Amino acid sequence: MHAEPGKIHGTADDEVIVAARNLSKTYRDFWGRSKKVALKPLDLEIRRGEIFGLLGPNGSGKTTTMKLLLGLIFPTSGEALVFGKDATDVSKNERIGYLPEETYLYKFLDAEETLDFYGRLFDMPPEERTRRAEALIAMVGLARDKKRQLKEYSKGMTRRIGIAQALINDPELVLLDEPTSGLDPIGTREMKDLIIDLKKRGKTVIMSSHLLADVEDVCDRIAVLHQGELKELGRVEDLLRVTDVTQIRARGLPPAAVAELRTVLEKHGGAEIEIGNPTTTLEELFLEVVRDTEARPGRRARPTERNA
Amino acid sequence: MVLEEEIPKFTAWIGPAFVTWLFTAALVAVLASALAWLVQSLAYGPLAAGDRVYRGVLTTLADLAGMSPRRIWALARLAIQESLRRNVLVVLGLFAVIVLFAGWFLDPTSVNPGKLYLGFILSATNLLVCLVVLVLSVFSLPADIKAKAIQTVTTKPVRTGEIVLGRMLGFGLVGTALLALMGTVGWAFVVRSVRHDHELVAADMLELKADDGSTSGYEGRTSLARGHRHRVEAGIDGVGRTDTVQGHRHTVRAVDGAGGRTWEVGPPEGLLEARKPLRGTLRFLDRQGKPSTKGISVGAEWSYRQYIEGGSLAAAIWTFDGVGEREFAAGLPLEMIVRVFRTYKGEIEKGIAGSVRVRNPATGLQSDPIYFTAKEFTIDSLLIPRQVGVTTTDGGTRQVDLFRDIVADGRVEVVLQCLEPAQYYGVAQADFYLRRGSGSFAFNYLKSCLGIWFSMLIVTALGVMFSTFLAGPVALLAALSVVLVGQFREFIQRLFESQVTGDSKLVPGGGPIESLYRIVTQTSITLELDPSPAVNAMKALDTVLLAPMRLGAALFPSLSALGTGDFLAGGFDIPFDLLGAHAVETFGYLVAFFLVGAVCLRSREVAA
Ligand SMILES: Nc1ncnc2c1ncn2[C@@H]1O[C@H](COP(=O)(O)OP(=O)(O)O)[C@@H](O)[C@H]1O
Ligand SMILES: [Mg+2]
Numbered sequence: 001m002h003a004e005p006g007k008i009h010g011t012a013d014d015e016v017i018v019a020a021r022n023l024s025k026t027y028r029d030f031w032g033r034s035k036k037v038a039l040k041p042l043d044l045e046i047r048r049g050e051i052f053g054l055l056g057p058n059g060s061g062k063t064t065t066m067k068l069l070l071g072l073i074f075p076t077s078g079e080a081l082v083f084g085k086d087a088t089d090v091s092k093n094e095r096i097g098y099l100p101e102e103t104y105l106y107k108f109l110d111a112e113e114t115l116d117f118y119g120r121l122f123d124m125p126p127e128e129r130t131r132r133a134e135a136l137i138a139m140v141g142l143a144r145d146k147k148r149q150l151k152e153y154s155k156g157m158t159r160r161i162g163i164a165q166a167l168i169n170d171p172e173l174v175l176l177d178e179p180t181s182g183l184d185p186i187g188t189r190e191m192k193d194l195i196i197d198l199k200k201r202g203k204t205v206i207m208s209s210h211l212l213a214d215v216e217d218v219c220d221r222i223a224v225l226h227q228g229e230l231k232e233l234g235r236v237e238d239l240l241r242v243t244d245v246t247q248i249r250a251r252g253l254p255p256a257a258v259a260e261l262r263t264v265l266e267k268h269g270g271a272e273i274e275i276g277n278p279t280t281t282l283e284e285l286f287l288e289v290v291r292d293t294e295a296r297p298g299r300r301a302r303p304t305e306r307n308a
Numbered sequence: 309m310v311l312e313e314e315i316p317k318f319t320a321w322i323g324p325a326f327v328t329w330l331f332t333a334a335l336v337a338v339l340a341s342a343l344a345w346l347v348q349s350l351a352y353g354p355l356a357a358g359d360r361v362y363r364g365v366l367t368t369l370a371d372l373a374g375m376s377p378r379r380i381w382a383l384a385r386l387a388i389q390e391s392l393r394r395n396v397l398v399v400l401g402l403f404a405v406i407v408l409f410a411g412w413f414l415d416p417t418s419v420n421p422g423k424l425y426l427g428f429i430l431s432a433t434n435l436l437v438c439l440v441v442l443v444l445s446v447f448s449l450p451a452d453i454k455a456k457a458i459q460t461v462t463t464k465p466v467r468t469g470e471i472v473l474g475r476m477l478g479f480g481l482v483g484t485a486l487l488a489l490m491g492t493v494g495w496a497f498v499v500r501s502v503r504h505d506h507e508l509v510a511a512d513m514l515e516l517k518a519d520d521g522s523t524s525g526y527e528g529r530t531s532l533a534r535g536h537r538h539r540v541e542a543g544i545d546g547v548g549r550t551d552t553v554q555g556h557r558h559t560v561r562a563v564d565g566a567g568g569r570t571w572e573v574g575p576p577e578g579l580l581e582a583r584k585p586l587r588g589t590l591r592f593l594d595r596q597g598k599p600s601t602k603g604i605s606v607g608a609e610w611s612y613r614q615y616i617e618g619g620s621l622a623a624a625i626w627t628f629d630g631v632g633e634r635e636f637a638a639g640l641p642l643e644m645i646v647r648v649f650r651t652y653k654g655e656i657e658k659g660i661a662g663s664v665r666v667r668n669p670a671t672g673l674q675s676d677p678i679y680f681t682a683k684e685f686t687i688d689s690l691l692i693p694r695q696v697g698v699t700t701t702d703g704g705t706r707q708v709d710l711f712r713d714i715v716a717d718g719r720v721e722v723v724l725q726c727l728e729p730a731q732y733y734g735v736a737q738a739d740f741y742l743r744r745g746s747g748s749f750a751f752n753y754l755k756s757c758l759g760i761w762f763s764m765l766i767v768t769a770l771g772v773m774f775s776t777f778l779a780g781p782v783a784l785l786a787a788l789s790v791v792l793v794g795q796f797r798e799f800i801q802r803l804f805e806s807q808v809t810g811d812s813k814l815v816p817g818g819g820p821i822e823s824l825y826r827i828v829t830q831t832s833i834t835l836e837l838d839p840s841p842a843v844n845a846m847k848a849l850d851t852v853l854l855a856p857m858r859l860g861a862a863l864f865p866s867l868s869a870l871g872t873g874d875f876l877a878g879g880f881d882i883p884f885d886l887l888g889a890h891a892v893e894t895f896g897y898l899v900a901f902f903l904v905g906a907v908c909l910r911s912r913e914v915a916a
Contacts, residue, residue, distance in 0.1 A: 028351070070463050073913045088367065090374065093465040104456035106386065108393035120382030121464040149393075165460065 017173055017204045018046040018069055022078035025064050038064040039228045041078060046206060046221075051199050053219035053236075054208035057290070061228040062208035063101055066177050069206070070098055082173070094122065097171035101178045101208075103162035107151035111142050111161050114150065115168055122169040129168075136164035139194075155182040163194070174198060176207040180214050192218050224289050231289045314587075314737075318888040325889075329896045332863065333903075341365065344911070368910050371467045379466055380474045387478025391444050396482060399440050403490050406432050407497050414501075417535030420555035422502050422579040426877040429494035434760045434871065437490065438767045441483040442787055445771030447780040448475060449909075458914050469906040475772045476765075476902060483764040491757045495750075502579050506530035506550075508540060508560060508571035530558075530573060540571075552686055555579055555879075582752035582881040583643070585741035588626035588722070597621030613736045615649055618660065619729030626722045626740050627669060633711040640666070640692040640710065641743040642722065646682040647734030659683040661727040666692055670716035673698060674723070676705065682726075682733065687879075689743070692722075747881040755887055756876040762894040763867040767791070769901035776909040790864050797861035804858040807851050819850025865897050 025039040039061040046052045054062040067073045068080050071087035080087035083095065105114055115133035124132075137146050140160035150158060159182050166174060179195070180188045195218050198205050209215050215222055216236060224232035232239055253261075341361055348357035410428050418424050449471070452458045461471065513528035526542040530550060538558060542548025546562025546569075556576040563570050594600040595617050616622040631640070648660050663677035675696035682688055696714065697705045714720055724740070726733040770790055774783035793800060799815070806815040816834050817823050825831070825846060837843045870890050875882045 072459055072462060090371065090465055090467055093463055096463065098460070098463040100456065100459050102456070104458075104460050106390070106457055107455075108390060109386075113389070117382060117386055118460070118464060120385075121379050121461070121466055123376075123378070169464075 015048045016045045017048050017083060018044070018206065019081045020044040020065070020069070020078065021081070023065075023068055023075050023080050024077045025061075025068055025073065026076045037228055039068070040230075042230055044223065044230075044233075046204065048204055049199065049202055050220040051195060051205045051207065051218055053215040053222040054206065054225060055210070055212065055215050055222050056208075056225035057210055059227075060210075060225040062210075062225055063177055064228075065225070066098075066175050066206070066208060070096070070175065094169065095172045097166035097169060097174045099162050099166040099174075099176045099179055101181065103158040105150055105158070105162065105165065108149060110149050111137055111146040111164075114161060115164060118165050119168050124169070132168060132170070133164075136167055140164045156184060156187055159183055159187070163191070171203070173204045173206070176205065178209055179207055180209065180211060188214070226289055226293050229293075231293065315883055315886045316889070318885045321885075321889055322892060325892065325896075329900075333900060336900075336904075340907070364911060368907055371910060372469050372906065375467050375469050375473070379470045380477060383461075383466070383470055383474025384478035384481065387444075387448065387475050388482055390448060391479065391482045394444070396440060396444065396486075399436055399486065400489060403432070403436055403493065406436075407493060411497065411501065418554070420579075421534070422498070422555060422879070423877040425498045425501050426580075427873060429498055430756060430760065430871075430873040430876065433487065433490045433494055433757075434763060434873075437483050437487050437760060437764050438867070440486060441479050441764055441768040442771045442784065444482065445475060445479045445768050446775050446783045446787060448479070449772065449775040450778070450780040450783065453914050462914065468910040469902070472772055472776060472905040472909055473902055476769050476898070476905075479768045479772070480765050483768060484761065487757060487761055487764060491753075491760075495753055499580070502556075502576065504533040504576065506533045506538060506558065506573045508573050510569050510571065513540065513542070513571060526562075552578070555686070578879070580749045581879040582747035582749045582876075583879055584744040584747055584881045585643070586628060586630065586744050587738055587741045588628035590735070590737040590740070591625050591627075592616065593621060593623040593625065595620035595622045597623075613647055613734040613739075615732040615734050616724070616726055618662075618726035618731040618733070622725070624724045624733070624735045624740075625667075626724075626737070628720050628722065628742055630718050631715050631720050631742065632718060633715070635744065636710075636742070637694070638691070639694045640720070640722075642690045642692060643741055643743050644682075644688050644690070644724070644735075645686075645739040646688060646724075648682055649732035649734055651730045651732070660731050660733070662733060663725050663727055664690060664692070665723045666696060666710070666714050667721040667723055668714045668716050669719050669721050673708070673713060675708075675714065677725070679727075752876055752881055755882040756872050758887065759870050759872040759882075759890060762870045762890050766865050766867065766870070766894055766897050766901075769898045769905075773901040773905035773908075776905040777912060790860065791867060793857055793860040794864035794866040795868055797864065797866055800854070800857050800861040804851075804854045804861075807847070807854055818847065819854050821846050821850050821853070865893070870894065 020042050022041045022043060023039065024037075024041045026034045027036045027038055029035050042065065054065060056062050064073070068075055069082060069087055071080070071082075071089070071092075074088065082089075082092045085092050106117070109117060112133060115136060116129065119129035119133060122129075137143055140163060142157060142160055142164070145153070145157065150161065153161065159179075163176070163179065166176070176195070180191050183191055192214065195205055195207065199220075207215075207219070219236055221235050222232070222239065223230055344364070345354075345357050345361045348360050351357075352360065407429070410425070410432070414424055414428060415421075449458075452461075458471075462468075508528065508530050512530070513526045515523050516525045516527055518524035523544060525544055526540070526546070526548065528540050530538045530540060534554075536553045538550030538553050540548060540550050540560050542560055542562065546564075547560070549559045550557045550573075556579040558576060559574040561572045561574070563572055592600050592614065614624075616624050642664065646662070650660075659681035661679060661681050663679050665675045665677050667674040675692075675698055678690065678692060678696075680688060680690050692710070694710050695707045696710060698708050698713075700706055708714065710720075722740070724733065724735065767787070770787045771783065774786045778786055803815045803819065805811075807819055817826060822837070831837070870893070872882045872886065872890075875886075
């Protein structure tokens with residue numbers, strides 16, 4: 001709310017790529033009656049080169065947020081800006097890649113045809129298109145199955161061709177909705193490596209997940225959504241730093257020294273002393289948010305709490 | 309062939325047609341915006357709604373401006389792939405079955421087999437092709453939306469217009485390919501079906517003796533082929549031709565070889581033709597010889613054809629314009645389809661005698677009558693020679709030149725009279741013409757296929773348009789309704805007029821509810837209902853129901869009006885003026901359907 005609306009620029013490094021201003025969405029039925037408040041007014045800024053995670057349980061509004069940013073659905077209030085343009089402006093899609101939460105592709109096409117089709121929607125020469133399609137198919141490990149129609153693909157294979165499709169235009173901004181869903185542990189690892197690799201190549205990534213481990217491993221910053229509300233927003237380390245707990249860590253201390261430390265800490269009023277216990281886990285943070293919502297409904301992360 | 313209205317010159321038609329199109333398009337656009345504003349007002353209040361509609365219009369325009377042929381082609385390719393993977397080619401098998409079936413049950417001995425086969429094949433092709441593209445186009449986009457594949461497409465730099473146009477193009481191409489294949493097969497089938505050979509052996513031909521005992525010619529009958537034979541007459545030189553049976557005849561030639569004389573019968577002529585007529589305008593003289601705008605109506609017959617009484621001064625007069633000496637150097641080849649209405653039977657086989665004269669419209673100079681007999685169901689042809697006789701004031705005759713004395717500034721009148729008292733000739737303006745020659749039948753067939761192509765494109769566009777805002781089955785029904793309303797648009801217009809003016813003679817029986825009431829109570833449609841409040845309410849409701857249909861009748865395309873199968877099957881060249889008008893009309897509809905589809909899809913949250 002502090003940022004001036006419509007004014008998005010900066011130095012190359014912290015250039016704002018995506019901004020949501022007071023963005024909200026209420027789904028309506030055919031008659032215009034409101035069915036579901038899926039996203040309450042949201043303010044967000046995502047900068048070039050970061051991996052931004054949307055975290056939240058099922059139905060918390062992650063997909064809705066992504067669709068708003070993509071211009072797939074229209075906001076009930078507020079605005080979403082991508083590359084400084086309104087999200088409903090189609091031309092921004094030249095620089096965007098999107099993996100929907102389930103891979104919505106044409107089942108009657110095979111992998112090659114799929115990439116060829118999506119490639120044709122971008123302005124690139126045919127040789128370039130074929131080259132990229134081949135490289136992507138190899139990258140996601142579908143080279144042997146590239147001539148099979150997608151209707152024969154397993155969930156994991158579909159996910160892989162989905163990610164290949166999202167990268168066909170070598171996008172600057174990649175939105176991945178639950179990228180690891182449906183993948184086995186190895187596939188999940190590969191997907192995370194891929195996301196980190198994208199960051200190395202200077203891409204901006206927005207991903208959503210309800211799997212904490214995914215987000216924790218790869219994201220620079222996260223937003224925690226619950227029931228359509230932004231609950232937490234910040235750098236992963238910051239969110240996980242438990243400020244009222246001091247951590248002491250040392251190598252090679254004899255047990256006597258540990259006991260001595262304990263008495264010192266006790267003398268200063270330290271309670272519940274545990275030694276050898278590092279930061280909290282994201283999982284705990286997550287459960288904390290849920291508990292907190294139940295105890296104090298309506299509390300939201302203020303933009304001032306933003307810690308970027 | 310029935311030609312109810314004259315075909316307007318393309319150059320004269322295009323201007324007003326374009327203005328009408330623009331006006332209608334603008335009106336629809338304004339009404340649609342107003343409606344959108346109303347609907348949005350309910351949700352967001354009038355001001356915000358106005359802003360939304362304004363921005364919607366702007367983004368739609370920007371969208372349309374940003375369309376790229378490359379992406380349209382990519383989406384069209386997808387539509388083609390989809391059709392192929394959905395096994396659309398199965399329909400070719402179905403067509404093959406229909407053709408086989410046709411060969412089996414169509415009667416080759418009918419009065420005009422060429423017409424029968426052509427009509428059947430073209431209708432089957434038309435129906436199949438249109439049905440296929442309709443089903444393809446109507447279900448494709450809703451399936452995408454339902455399976456959410458559309459989300460992956462719309463997050464690429466794809467404009468909504470491209471999604472709509474790409475589908476129209478893709479399914480249009482599929483339809484074109486199907487039409488090309490079916491058209492070729494149909495062509496081969498028709499040509500093969502009507503081709504036949506007769507044999508004529510020397511023993512079949514009798515020598516005709518003149519009074520002095522010398523041979524004056526030959527006469528005989530051909531062998532039976534495809535259920536018919538011909539009578540043959542040949543001159544002393546051994547060259548002659550057969551009579552016309554089943555809409556065709558053959559030329560016959562004697563060949564004298566070592567083994568004696570044999571006769572050769574040529575291929576059928578007149579079966580698959582593309583006559584080019586020069587048509588005139590028709591007026592009448594009544595039985596006293598006074599000018600009248602109408603002939604006599606003989607009751608049940610349709611008013612398209614009017615009747616002149618035999619043995620009286622009644623006459624039908626055609627005025628032909630643009631009759632050039634170069635084109636008709638050998639005289640005026642008249643062709644006429646004259647219906648005969650008999651008040652007594654007479655000799656059915658013989659035909660009814662009539663006469664034709666030519667008259668100078670400027671000086672009134674008129675030739676002596678040239679006699680002929682009109683036979684039913686055939687095209688009678690009559691050559692008015694270059695030199696015609698006129699009766700001079702002293703009762704003698706002199707020969708005058710057609711172009712020097714009769715044709716004035718390219719205009720000439722032809723006067724038709726029926727000679728037998730109490731018999732009638734039925735004539736129609738279009739059924740009496742000067743034969744300008746023939747176009748190529750193959751080319752005419754192609755032109756007729758072009759008519760089917762127009763229908764197919766319209767159906768495709770219509771299906772895609774409805775699929776942008778309706779679910780598949782509903783879109784199918786909507787498209788079919790539009791086609792039906794378009795098909796019966798004249799009837800609906802008349803029905804509405806009769807409903808509003810209360811003139812039940814225009815269309816007896818009333819609107820849908822009244823008709824239902826009459827069916828249930830078994831009331832004759834000619835019987836006026838007593839005007840009780842209930843009846844009045846029923847009629848009022850009918851009017852309300854008919855109003856949107858009347859609007860639709862004014863807007864929707866009539867596919868049968870785009871068809872030119874009548875021309876082809878009737879053996880007439882399809883005029884370019886007509887084809888041009890149809891092409892432009894089709895284009896107008898395609899543009900309109902595309903715009904409506906693009907706007908509807910754009911304003912929809914397809915990914916919700
Ligand atoms: N098209 C829709 N119509 C009505 N409600 C919807 C629609 N899409 C999502 N919702 C609702 O909005 C809420 C947020 O959904 P979503 O953004 O998909 O959550 P997430 O992706 O975090 O699981 C859910 O309660 C869901 O039921
Ligand atoms: Mg989701």
